[in-house]
Amino acid sequence: MNSLKKRTSGIFGNVSLTLKIAAIMFVMALVLGAVINYFHGRMLKEQFNAQLTERLDGQSAENRQIFDSYFLGYRRAAGALANNNAMAAYVKNAAWENGQTPAPPVKTYEEEEIPQWLPRASVLKYYVGIEYAMLYGADGSLREVYNETSDPMSGVFSNLAQLRLPPEQSRITSLGGINYILASEEVKDAAGNKAAVLVIAHRLNNDLLQHTMGALTDRRTIVLADAKDHTIIAINRPELLTTEKKLEDLNNNFIFGGKSFLDYGENELYLMFASLIPLSDVNVIREKVQSGNKRFSIISGAVLILAFIVIMLYITMRIKMLDNYVSTVSKEHLGIEPHGVLAGDQLMVLEQRFHSLFDEIIVAKAQIEARAEELERINKELKEATAQLIQSAKLSALGELTAGIAHELNQPLNGIKIICQSILKDIQKGRHDPEELVTDLSDIVKQVDKMAAIIDHMRVFTRRTEAMNTEILDINSVVEEPFKLLDQQLKNIGIIITKNLAPDLPQIKGDVIRLEQVFINLITNARNAMRDDPKRDKHLKISTYLLPPDKVVVEIGDTGAGVPEAIKDKIFQPFFTTNAPGKGTGLGLSVSKKIIEEHGGAISVESVAGKGTIFRIMLPTMEGERYAAT
Numbered sequence: 001m002n003s004l005k006k007r008t009s010g011i012f013g014n015v016s017l018t019l020k021i022a023a024i025m026f027v028m029a030l031v032l033g034a035v036i037n038y039f040h041g042r043m044l045k046e047q048f049n050a051q052l053t054e055r056l057d058g059q060s061a062e063n064r065q066i067f068d069s070y071f072l073g074y075r076r077a078a079g080a081l082a083n084n085n086a087m088a089a090y091v092k093n094a095a096w097e098n099g100q101t102p103a104p105p106v107k108t109y110e111e112e113e114i115p116q117w118l119p120r121a122s123v124l125k126y127y128v129g130i131e132y133a134m135l136y137g138a139d140g141s142l143r144e145v146y147n148e149t150s151d152p153m154s155g156v157f158s159n160l161a162q163l164r165l166p167p168e169q170s171r172i173t174s175l176g177g178i179n180y181i182l183a184s185e186e187v188k189d190a191a192g193n194k195a196a197v198l199v200i201a202h203r204l205n206n207d208l209l210q211h212t213m214g215a216l217t218d219r220r221t222i223v224l225a226d227a228k229d230h231t232i233i234a235i236n237r238p239e240l241l242t243t244e245k246k247l248e249d250l251n252n253n254f255i256f257g258g259k260s261f262l263d264y265g266e267n268e269l270y271l272m273f274a275s276l277i278p279l280s281d282v283n284v285i286r287e288k289v290q291s292g293n294k295r296f297s298i299i300s301g302a303v304l305i306l307a308f309i310v311i312m313l314y315i316t317m318r319i320k321m322l323d324n325y326v327s328t329v330s331k332e333h334l335g336i337e338p339h340g341v342l343a344g345d346q347l348m349v350l351e352q353r354f355h356s357l358f359d360e361i362i363v364a365k366a367q368i369e370a371r372a373e374e375l376e377r378i379n380k381e382l383k384e385a386t387a388q389l390i391q392s393a394k395l396s397a398l399g400e401l402t403a404g405i406a407h408e409l410n411q412p413l414n415g416i417k418i419i420c421q422s423i424l425k426d427i428q429k430g431r432h433d434p435e436e437l438v439t440d441l442s443d444i445v446k447q448v449d450k451m452a453a454i455i456d457h458m459r460v461f462t463r464r465t466e467a468m469n470t471e472i473l474d475i476n477s478v479v480e481e482p483f484k485l486l487d488q489q490l491k492n493i494g495i496i497i498t499k500n501l502a503p504d505l506p507q508i509k510g511d512v513i514r515l516e517q518v519f520i521n522l523i524t525n526a527r528n529a530m531r532d533d534p535k536r537d538k539h540l541k542i543s544t545y546l547l548p549p550d551k552v553v554v555e556i557g558d559t560g561a562g563v564p565e566a567i568k569d570k571i572f573q574p575f576f577t578t579n580a581p582g583k584g585t586g587l588g589l590s591v592s593k594k595i596i597e598e599h600g601g602a603i604s605v606e607s608v609a610g611k612g613t614i615f616r617i618m619l620p621t622m623e624g625e626r627y628a629a630t
Helices: 002-009 017-082 085-094 206-216 279-332 346-400 402-428 434-461 475-480 483-492 512-531 588-598 622-629
Strands: 107-110 132-137 142-147 170-175 178-188 194-203 221-226 232-235 254-261 271-278 471-473 495-501 508-510 538-547 551-558 602-608 612-620
Touching: 017 170, 017 178, 017 194, 017 206, 017 254, 017 271, 017 279, 085 178, 085 194, 194 206, 206 221, 206 232, 254 279, 271 279, 402 434, 471 475, 471 512, 475 495, 475 512, 475 538, 475 551, 483 495, 483 512, 508 512, 508 612, 512 538, 512 551, 512 588, 512 612, 588 602
Parallel strands: 107 142, 495 538
Antiparallel strands: 132 142, 132 194, 170 178, 178 194, 221 232, 221 271, 254 271, 471 508, 538 551, 551 612, 602 612
16 A cells, blocks of 8 residues: 555656556557558458468469369260261261271361361360371371361371370370370271271360460469470460579569379370469559558558547546545445545556555455355255255155055065965975976065065165265156055055056156156055045046156146145145145155256146045256257
């Protein structure tokens, strides 16, 4: 506190916050402009580089796909041309003689002179670029040639065998020092036999790459080079090249977007496919970005400074309002007398008020912590009392079942006694049969197992558990459990039990012992309601069903006297009972209601005087619990 007084009593503390802000503004304007320009410039540079890299990579992949598709187009074009009707008819009428010596002269069609075995020029333009179309006889000798160029055709095409071109294939190869794309297709007669072979070719040059890119030629730049010595073979935009002969010569004027190597099966050339972006295009983009960056920096700097001034003025106003509010609350609600009106830095004034206030809060906090510990102790005692209450209700219910349990155990004991007496008589008279003895002893074991099951169920039921032990349950199985202890009692007093348990109900999550305690309480109440009822027909009906979308319902109904309307709202209160003094604790229904609510469910009652009572329990399914949690 002393250090606070020293800081607020100096010259700096006596100056108003508004004046300090005015002094800082000028410096902030300069610093903020420089910082924004620096960091924003770096950001734009990184963004520009990232977008450029992304553009290069994307363009490289697209260019390669376009080139691959164009290359495969030669195979498709050869197949389409070789299998049209005009080709088949022409070859059939040509009647070439295979193996003729000397070989007949080759018929050549120049430029605009389209042979009969090719489509018209208006149709041919829709195919891939074709510089040469060669028709070979079945023996592989060249018969006719269509030369779309003005350059003479190389002599390597005179015989099909020299091309080393498998039938019905396309490839890139070097012939006579010139690189070509070749594609072949057999021309077959009506019987399916080879009558001729069509070969189409195009030199691997600039014209081919321009055909490949088509309308994109002005916006995409690709180059083919020898992969070994990087000599440039072809480029689709030759006007961009001057004296460059190798890829390395392009580094000063181009950026390489990507490189890949052509691999078309038997391709004997090792070629590199690369995409380029001229530096002139990059410089145009960079200049636009830099110009936009400058405009953005100027505008954003001005906006930020203006916004900073407005925000600081707003903060000053809010500080004054907060100072007034703290003073009012301290005086009127906390009984703390604040300091008088303080001049100087509003933040430091507010700091003084908060220090005074917090000193009082620290004292109050210690008192609250002591009270919280006391409440925690009380809450722990309450939980222990609740667990004891549940256990007490459980033992009380078991006490009411004692007579029936004794009867349940007495039945198998009488059976064992009768069987043993029969065995003893047979042994005394020397007429016992080993097979009958085995059967009798097996019956004794069954009766013993039955008694053990009853005793084990009682032991599990009476076990004290302070916390819920939840597991995934089938509600029908839980409903069936109480009848292991109550079935014979109900039948002894003439109660007819009806069970309508819906099959394939969704599973629930709960504590099987606590849920069983609820059903034992309700069934016992139903038994007591019908025990002294003069009606001859006494029915106990247990039903289970699904209440869409996510509730399982258990109904326990009896034909007893019913619950009077006057006490229907009280039956779930602790220690409320309609039994005679000494008979019942009044905890059964209140504990049952608590257990069902712990499972996220609800319990209700419907009763008509003189006709009976129905208790209805609704429990959430596993799907319902997940929905609630979400």
